[in-house]
Amino acid sequence: MDISNESAVLQAVVKVAPYIPMFIDEPVSVAITNKTGFVYNQPCKEIPLACELGKPFPEGSTPVMVIESGNRIVREVPAKVYGVPFMSYAIPLKEGGVVEGCLMIAKSIETIKSVKDAIIALSEQIGQVMNAVNEITDGVTLASENNQMIFGRMKSLLEETKRMNEILAVINKFSNSTKILGLNASIEAARAGAAGRGFSVVAKEIERLSGNTTESAQKIGDMVGGIETQVNEISEKSKDTTDAFSQQAASLEEIAATIENLNENVKVIESYIKRL
Secondary structure (H helix, E strand, O other): OOOOOOOHHHHHHHHHHHHHHHHOOOOEEEEOOOEEEEEEEEOEEOOOOOOOEEEEEEEOOHHHHHHHHHHOOEEEOOOOHHOOEEEEEEEEEEEEEEEEEEEEEEEEEEHHHHHHHHHHHHHHHHHHHHHHHHHHHHHHHHHHHHHHHHHHHHHHHHHHHHHHHHHHHHHHHHHHHHHHHHHHHHHHHHHHHHHHHHHHHHHHHHHHHHHHOOOOOOOOHHHHHHHHHHHHHHHHHHHHHHHHHHHHHHHHHHHHHHHHHHHHHHHHHHHHHHOO
8 A cells, every 4th residue: 555645654653564573472463544544454364454454444443542532542352343353552653743543553362361361370379379378387386386285284294203203202211210210119129028029019010111111102203203204205206396397387487478479479460461
């Protein structure tokens, strides 16, 4: 089409129009109009626009809106206008402040839709991962709190075993004193002869009671010692587990923060995609 009678701005844009697709990393169609119709059309096979040069604009055409408003317009164009649906990006071409025509670039709506769907799906998946991480974090935190409670109970139990050992020490001291008392009583009974026979029976009973007390105290001491050893082992394991839980909780918090940051970035991209 001869455009020698068109404005200088239209002639200049028509000259550079063939190079426009080279700056865009996806297939696009390029069209240029004057105030009444198309003067240039460079369709791609993905978006074969039915733009007849020199013919009036079809109803619902984006260039009409741009020329009338003098503003940039981005909109989804239905198939009934040019034969295929697409996203149009149109700007007014002005000379001396007067709109002389329009430059329109058409992008595949399917590509944009695929990107939108992918972003939305990614956003949903990130949300699910975030929920899962939060649930795990809550579980680890609860387990850590329970473990700390167990650790506290173990420390209390250790304190109790210490008090039991103190009581056993008193019992052993009493048993030793009783044993000595029994021996002294036996000696005195022997000195008394026949008159001390009844006292001798009492002395032997005191010695037997002292022996039983010592034996029982020894058994209890062994049991307390065993309990103390096991409590110490459990306390150490409990402390190690608490430390591990704390590290896991800290790691999960870092993961959650990273996912949240990623989610914010996805929202920015999603917001941008929605404007396309």
